[in-house]
Amino acid sequence: MVKFEKIMRKIVIFMILAVYVMVVGIVGWSLIESHGVKEVTVEAEVADILGVKEKIREGTSWDVIYRYSYNGKTYEEEVDGTKSCKQGDKANIVIDSGHPNKVILFTKKEKIGFLSVINGTVAIFVILIIIDNRKKSLG
DSSP states (O other), X not given: OHHHHHHHHHHHHHHHHHHHXXXXXXXXXHHXXXXXXXXXXXXXXXXXXXXXXXXXXTEEEEEEEEEEEETTEEEEEEEEEEESOOTTOEEEEEEETTEEEEEESSOHHHHHHHXXXXXXXXXXXXXHHHHHHHHHHHO
């Protein structure tokens, strides 16, 4: 039974490591792809609510159309997954200054913050696993 537990533990660790590598890879690639994109925050108004997308724990997720101006030109863009709002509400959104009609949902700062939290969490777990293995080998 002890051998089975060791094998299962290694499989679980491998699966966690695989998920970690995939998440970091996807977010990292997204960060690389956004290199050169100048993110600009603008104030937008909810021009229209297209409908409820899904119910989430924090409230309802809506598909909305934001109306905003950048460099004297007005844009209207659909954004998915906005938290509860009403028509006419104001919100700060991030756009690509080179392509002002593109609303950025996951900014560079958010990606870096997410990667920092994930890497820190994994580092703590690795340290705990190493400490646990050393205790077992000494005891």
